[in-house]
Every structure is written in structure tokens, then in C-alpha cells.
Amino acid sequence: xxxxxxxxxxxxxxxxxxxxxxxxxxxxxxxxxxxxxxxxxxxxxxxxxxxxxxxxxxxxxxxxxxxxxxxxxxxxxxxxxxxxxxxxxxxxxxxxxxxxxxxxxxxxxxxxxxxxxxxxxxxxxxxxxxxxxxxxxxxxxxxxxxxxxxxxxxxxxxxxxxxxxxxxxxxxxxxxxxxxxxxxxxxxxxxxxxxxxxxxxxxxxxxxxxxxxxxxxxxxxxxxxxxxxxxxxxxxxxxxxxxxxxxxxxxxxxxxxxxxxxxxxxxxxxxxxxxxxxxxxxxxxxxxxxxxxxxxxxxxxxxxxxxxxxxxxxxxxxxxxxxxxxxxxxxxxxxxxxxxxxxxxxxxxxxxxxxxxxxxxxxxxxxxxxxxxxxxxxxxxxxxxxxxxxxxxxxxxxxxxxxxxxxxxxxxxxxxxxxxxxxxxxxxxx
Amino acid sequence: xxxxxxxxxxxxxxxxxxxxxxxxxxxxxxxxxxxxxxxxxxxxxxxxxxxxxxxxxxxxxxxxxxxxxxxxxxxxxxxxxxxxxxxxxxxxxxxxxxxxxxxxxxxxxxxxxxxxxxxxxxxxxxxxxxxxxxxxxxxxxxxxxxxxxxxxxxxxxxxxxxxxxxxxxxxxxxxxxxxxxxxxxxxxxxxxxxxxxxxxxxxxxxxxxxxxxxxxxxxxxxxxxxxxxxxxxxxxxxxxxxxxxxxxxxxxxxxxxxxxxxxxxxxxxxxxxxxxxxxxxxxxxxxxxxxxxxxxxxxxxxxxxxxxxxxxxxxxxxx
Numbered sequence: 001x002x003x004x005x006x007x008x009x010x011x012x013x014x015x016x017x018x019x020x021x022x023x024x025x026x027x028x029x030x031x032x033x034x035x036x037x038x039x040x041x042x043x044x045x046x047x048x049x050x051x052x053x054x055x056x057x058x059x060x061x062x063x064x065x066x067x068x069x070x071x072x073x074x075x076x077x078x079x080x081x082x083x084x085x086x087x088x089x090x091x092x093x094x095x096x097x098x099x100x101x102x103x104x105x106x107x108x109x110x111x112x113x114x115x116x117x118x119x120x121x122x123x124x125x126x127x128x129x130x131x132x133x134x135x136x137x138x139x140x141x142x143x144x145x146x147x148x149x150x151x152x153x154x155x156x157x158x159x160x161x162x163x164x165x166x167x168x169x170x171x172x173x174x175x176x177x178x179x180x181x182x183x184x185x186x187x188x189x190x191x192x193x194x195x196x197x198x199x200x201x202x203x204x205x206x207x208x209x210x211x212x213x214x215x216x217x218x219x220x221x222x223x224x225x226x227x228x229x230x231x232x233x234x235x236x237x238x239x240x241x242x243x244x245x246x247x248x249x250x251x252x253x254x255x256x257x258x259x260x261x262x263x264x265x266x267x268x269x270x271x272x273x274x275x276x277x278x279x280x281x282x283x284x285x286x287x288x289x290x291x292x293x294x295x296x297x298x299x300x301x302x303x304x305x306x307x308x309x310x311x312x313x314x315x316x317x318x319x320x321x322x323x324x325x326x327x328x329x330x331x332x333x334x335x336x337x338x339x340x341x342x343x344x345x346x347x348x349x350x351x352x353x354x355x356x357x358x359x360x361x362x363x364x365x366x367x368x369x370x371x372x373x374x375x376x377x378x379x380x381x382x383x384x385x386x387x388x389x390x391x392x393x394x395x396x397x398x399x400x401x402x403x404x405x406x407x408x409x410x411x412x413x414x415x416x417x418x419x420x421x422x423x424x425x426x427x428x429x430x
Numbered sequence: 431x432x433x434x435x436x437x438x439x440x441x442x443x444x445x446x447x448x449x450x451x452x453x454x455x456x457x458x459x460x461x462x463x464x465x466x467x468x469x470x471x472x473x474x475x476x477x478x479x480x481x482x483x484x485x486x487x488x489x490x491x492x493x494x495x496x497x498x499x500x501x502x503x504x505x506x507x508x509x510x511x512x513x514x515x516x517x518x519x520x521x522x523x524x525x526x527x528x529x530x531x532x533x534x535x536x537x538x539x540x541x542x543x544x545x546x547x548x549x550x551x552x553x554x555x556x557x558x559x560x561x562x563x564x565x566x567x568x569x570x571x572x573x574x575x576x577x578x579x580x581x582x583x584x585x586x587x588x589x590x591x592x593x594x595x596x597x598x599x600x601x602x603x604x605x606x607x608x609x610x611x612x613x614x615x616x617x618x619x620x621x622x623x624x625x626x627x628x629x630x631x632x633x634x635x636x637x638x639x640x641x642x643x644x645x646x647x648x649x650x651x652x653x654x655x656x657x658x659x660x661x662x663x664x665x666x667x668x669x670x671x672x673x674x675x676x677x678x679x680x681x682x683x684x685x686x687x688x689x690x691x692x693x694x695x696x697x698x699x700x701x702x703x704x705x706x707x708x709x710x711x712x713x714x715x716x717x718x719x720x721x722x723x724x725x726x727x728x729x730x731x732x733x734x735x736x737x738x739x740x741x742x743x744x745x746x747x748x749x
């Protein structure tokens with residue numbers, strides 16, 4: 001009897017220990033390494049919290065760091081594995097009044113909310129000088145009350161079509177110039193036993209494909225009406241119906257293993273020649289480079305078919321914590337100046353695979369896709385918002401993902417139903 | 431007859447107080463009673479429980495009546511968030527999934543756990559060695575379980591692909607990517623992981639069963655399975671209850687498993703309320719909407735546990 005009770009309580013103790021151990025790990029894990037600043041050694045070092053932790057990203061960050069060091073600044077890093085980790089850790093510490101002096105952020109509604117609560121420090125640089133060199137929609141999203149609250153360092157584009165040249169050549173296909181051509185190409189590829197489209201089946205990736213179709217069907221003015229003005233008439237238009245029709249037709253050109261697949265595995269399918277096309281952002285170039293592929297040799301890229309030139313953009317930026325001490329301000333401003341430097345932006349983005357946020361950065365040394373993108377965004381009309389990362393509130397952007405993903409994953413849902421679902425879901429969040 | 435289960439109950443409830451406590455208190459040197467020191471010792475734990483559980487839960491409910499976005503904001507807007515919540519098709523999907531996932535996991539773990547416990551209990555030889563096999567999955571985190579199962583069950587990379595490669599092209603293992611089945615995959619993976627806990631609980635309970643029951647059953651010629659079903663199971667009712675409570679807690683918070691296994695997909699076909707809440711709170715700057723979802727979850731759990739509270743009270747009065 002006694003031993004039985006002993007055993008039972010030992011088991012329960014064990015469970016408690018396991019549970020506590022788990023808690024402790026969770027508490028310890030996100031705590032950033034924070035070295036106490038050494039007193040009395042020249043300029044106050046600052047802490048930079050960021051998610052640039054993969055190989056290419058880390059090398060890109062080193063470009064900024066080298067320049068910053070050269071100009072007399074000192075920083076220690078809190079590198080995080082993901083955007084979500086930085087968001088969570090930076091938020092906790094900002095609220096605790098101990099925010100990292102500099103932290104990475106996507107320009108958009110989250111940044112604006114941080115500013116609304118006075119958690120980020122306005123950047124004491126001349127706003128009108130910056131307005132000239134940054135794309136309008138990005139400048140707008142990085143400012144509050146006419147002052148910059150974050151400095152964008154790069155632009156990532158989402159309306160890219162990557163293709164395997166050898167697979168297309170084997171079936172005798174050209175790179176499609178319109179969505180009709182793309183549908184025909186997919187039919188031919190499917191008939192030859194290839195997977196036409198390597199799709200990462202997560203809501204945000206499905207949305208990237210859909211938004212490319214919206215742009216392709218309606219053009220950039222229409223895209224703006226839908227996603228910048230949230231114009232109900234545009235959402236209920238025949239163009240939207242056509243977009244859903246094409247999107248629905250593409251379901252059968254995606255393999256059944258797609259749901260849940262991360263984007264880099266979809267890129268790997270393209271590299272191995274199992275699939276012909278991938279619709280994803282220019283971050284895929286990092287994966288290609290890591291596989292030893294030069295863009296345009298084996299794997300090509302082009303903007304997704306559209307009646308006019310346009311670039312669906314999102315931007316990474318750095319913001320300054322408002323709670324940092326006055327001593328740290330010099331370091332914070334030096335960091336921002338460094339990030340804003342034209343040559344630093346060019347060098348950073350050559351390594352990272354994205355394009356500089358400054359439209360006047362030199363394009364020498366960039367790959368063919370990046371040069372195309374840099375020329376496209378010089379036209380102000382071509383600058384479009386990504387619904388995923390900025391331009392819209394988090395709830396609205398999520399609602400769009402929900403509607404698009406639900407339509408994509410319910411094959412029996414027709415185009416008209418899709419359009420209605422979209423209008424209803426987005427309307428509920430307005 | 432005194433079983434582990436009953437002694438467990440005494441220990442947990444602490445009522446009625448044991449005779450020793452009712453005896454005239456011997457005053458310790460400080461002049462205070464035992465009861466005082468007991469209460470004092472419990473004070474920190476009690477405070478933590480009150481602040482962390484009741485306090486934070488109340489705060490979450492409070493936030494659900496506001497228009498908070500990224501950060502808490504105390505502009506009260508009544509039940510608006512609940513209206514938005516229940517007009518969301520995705521929220522309803524998560525509730526339906528929770529019902530399926532919860533039922534399958536609860537029934538599966540309890541049945542399988544009890545069955546395994548019976549088998550190991552009767553072997554008599556080296557029960558712990560066998561028990562270890564089934565409890566090992568528990569030492570794997572839900573994230574790892576999710577990823578490994580995802581590899582196995584994804585039709586393009588897992589079992590189906592292997593079977594097709596070796597010529598068995600008729601085999602279809604595609605539940606993971608089917609809208610109407612993916613939540614069952616999550617539940618099955620959960621069973622694989624959690625059955626060990628149920629089993630070990632039942633084993634612990636069984637080791638306290640009086641041997642005379644077995645002797646009597648042997649004399650009467652009752653087959654072993656009937657002893658387990660009709661005699662031992664009722665004796666272990668408190669273990670069943672404990673098992674249910676632990677599983678309900680696991681079900682309510684199961685966020686990481688679905689995240690790693692299906693990512694809530696295809697689309698959000700296998701989404702669970704916890705994932706909905708976390709996503710809206712921390713990724714979509716919809717703190718208040720997430721809080722309203724969390725409040726509904728809490729209410730569901732409270733409703734689920736209320737029969738237990740009611741039963742205990744009823745029994746307490748009958749004594």
C-alpha cells in the first residue's frame with residue numbers, strides 16, 4: 001500500500017518536474033545575451049536586435065557593422081531566429097522600459113502602433129531629404145506625424161515568377177507572358193508528367209500567388225483600388241471574378257504534398273527539376289545561391305505576367321527604442337546614418353539578395369532580377385503594397401490570407417463563391 | 431477496503447479533517463497553532479495562484495471588452511469583439527476541430543492507456559521496462575512529434591512516396607493534406623504522444639489494488655478482462671478523473687502540435703482555438719479579439735469541469 005502510494009506520488013512529482021523544467025526553458029530561451037556596457041570607454045555601445053541570422057543575412061549585416069565600427073560606433077548583437085522572436089522580445093523589453101537601442105522591424109501597422117504608444121523614438125534626421133530617396137509608400141509607412149520612426153534598409157518584392165529553364169525547354173515552352181499562356185504551359189507540363197507549380201501551401205504563400213493574379217488581371221491601378229483603398233466595387237468587379245477563376249484553375253497544377261510546405265522546399269523542387277514554376281518573393285534567390293545556382297543560368301526569374309510594370313513590395317527597417325538612455329542617442333543616430341548610406345545599402349542588398357530601399361542606389365554588381373526590380377520601382381506608379389507586411393492593419397492582412405487560403409483549399413468552391421467569401425471576410429475587418 | 435484511489439482522495443480533498451487535527455492543539459513555543467503555520471506556509475503559493483491564474487484570467491476577460499490592438503488599450507466597446515469572433519468562419523472551424531480533436535484524444539488515450547496498463551499489469555515480470563517504451567514519446571516535444579509525423583505522412587515525401595517507389599502504387603496515405611481528415615491526424619499524433627501518461631497513471635493506480643480481489647476472482651472463475659472492466663475500472667474512478675483532467679488541459683493548450691504538424695492547414699482546416707488566439711494576439715495585432723477567443727476557451731473548460739465540482743460537492747454533503 002505504502003509503496004504504491006509512493007510510486008504514484010513519485011510519478012506525479014516527475015510530471016511536475018518535467019512541467020517546471022519546460023517552463024524554465026521557455027523563460028530562459030528568449031532572454032537575449034546582454035552584456036553590461038563597460039563604463040568609461042569612449043562611446044556608449046548600443047544593442048542591435050535583429051532576425052538577420054541565416055548565412056547570407058548575417059554576411060549582409062556585417063556590411064553595416066563594418067561601416068559602423070569604422071565610424072567609431074560600437075554595438076553588441078541580439079540575433080534572433082525569426083521575425084516573431086524579434087517582435088516578441090523587442091515588445092517585452094520596450095514595455096519594460098529596457099528596449100534594445102536598435103531593433104529590426106517591418107514598416108507597417110505594427111510599427112505605427114509602437115509609435116502611437118511612444119515606444120519608438122522619432123529619428124532626428126531631415127525627413128524631406130529622405131522623402132526624395134525612398135519610394136512613397138514605404139516613406140509613408142515609415143513616418144508618423146511627418147517624422148521618420150524607422151529607416152528602411154531593403155525592399156523585398158513578392159510578384160516574382162521563378163522557372164526551371166531545362167524543364168520548360170524539354171516540353172518546348174517559352175516563359176509565359178500572360179496568365180492565359182501560363183495556364184496553357186501548365187496544361188502541357190502536367191501532360192508531360194511534371195509538376196507545373198511548386199507551391200508552398202501556407203496561407204501567406206497562397207496569398208502571394210493570388211495577389212500576383214489580381215495584379216495580372218486588373219493591372220496596377222486595379223490592385224491599388226483593391227488593396228490600398230479597399231474599394232468594395234473593385235472587390236465585386238468582374239476582374240476579381242476572373243482572378244478567382246484563374247486561381248481556382250491553378251489548383252490542379254499543384255502537387256498534393258503542397259499543404260504546409262515551407263517556401264524553401266518548394267524552391268528545392270524547382271532546383272531539382274521536379275517542378276517548372278514557383279511564385280514567391282525574391283528571398284528565393286538566397287536558396288538558389290546556396291545551391292550554387294547563378295540567377296539566369298538554369299533557374300530564371302521574371303516579374304509575374306501583368307499588363308503594366310509593377311512591384312509588390314515590403315520593406316525591412318530598423319527602429320530606435322524610446323526608452324534608451326540619452327547617452328545612447330549618438331550611437332542610435334550613427335547607426336541610422338550608416339543604414340541610410342547609399343553604398344552601404346547597395347552592398348548590404350547585393351549580399352542579401354533583395355534591393356536597396358533607396359531608389360538612387362547604384363545597381364552595379366546586382367543580378368539581373370534585382371536590376372530589373374530597381375529600374376521598375378523608379379516609376380512611382382509601379383510601387384504597390386504587399387498585403388502581408390504593410391499598408392494594411394494586421395487583422396485585415398490576416399483576413400485576406402484567411403479568405404484566399406480557404407478558397408484555395410476548398411476545391412469545390414467556384415469563382416463566384418470565392419469572390420463573395422473575399423468581400424465578406426475583408427468587409428468584416430474593415 | 432482501502433484502495434489507493436480512496437486514500438488519494440483523502441489527501442487531495444483534506445476533508446473531513448483527520449482526528450489528529452481535531453485534537454486540542456499543542457501550542458508550539460511561539461504560541462501559534464499548527465494551522466496558522468500551515469496557512470502561512472501556503473501563503474506564497476496561494477498568492478501566486480490567485481494572481482497568476484485568477485488575476486490574469488480576469489485581465490484577459492477585461493481586455494476582450496476593449497478595442498486593444500497591438501497593446502492593451504482600455505477603450506471599452508462592449509461585446510463587439512465577440513460579435514466579430516462569432517461571425518468569423520475560421521473561429522467556428524476551430525471550435526469544430528477542438529470538439530473532434532478533444533473527443534478522439536480523450537477517448538483514444540484513456541482506452542489505449544488503460545488497455546496497455548492492463549496488459550503490463552498482468553505480465554507481472556518487468557512492467558517498468560515495458561512502460562518505458564510507451565512513455566518515451568512523452569519525452570519528445572510536441573514540435574518534434576509534429577515534424578516527424580509530417581515527414582512520414584506527407585504524400586510527396588513520406589510513406590506514400592516510399593510505397594509508390596517500391597511499386598505499391600495503390601497505397602494512399604494522404605490524410606495530412608485532406609481538409610476533412612487532417613484534424614484526425616493531429617489527434618492520432620497526440621494519442622501516440624500522450625497515451626504513456628494515461629498508462630502510467632492507471633499502472634500506479636492498479637499497483638494499489640488489493641491482491642485479494644484477484645484471489646476472489648480466480649476462485650469465482652471470472653476471466654481477467656471482466657475483472658479489469660467491471661471491478662478494477664470502477665475502483666480506479668479517481669484515476670480516470672485525474673487522467674481526464676490532465677488530458678483536458680493538454681487538449682485546451684495543444685497549440686504546438688498542430689503548428690508543427692499541419693500549420694493549421696490545409697488552409698485552416700485543422701486549426702485549433704489556441705492557435706487562432708495566439709495568431710491574432712501576437713501576429714495580427716488583434717489583442718482584444720484574441721482575448722475574446724481565450725475567454726470563450728476558458729468558459730468551455732470551466733463548463734467541462736463543472737460536473738466534477740458538482741459531483742464532489744454532492745458527495746461532500748451526503749457524508
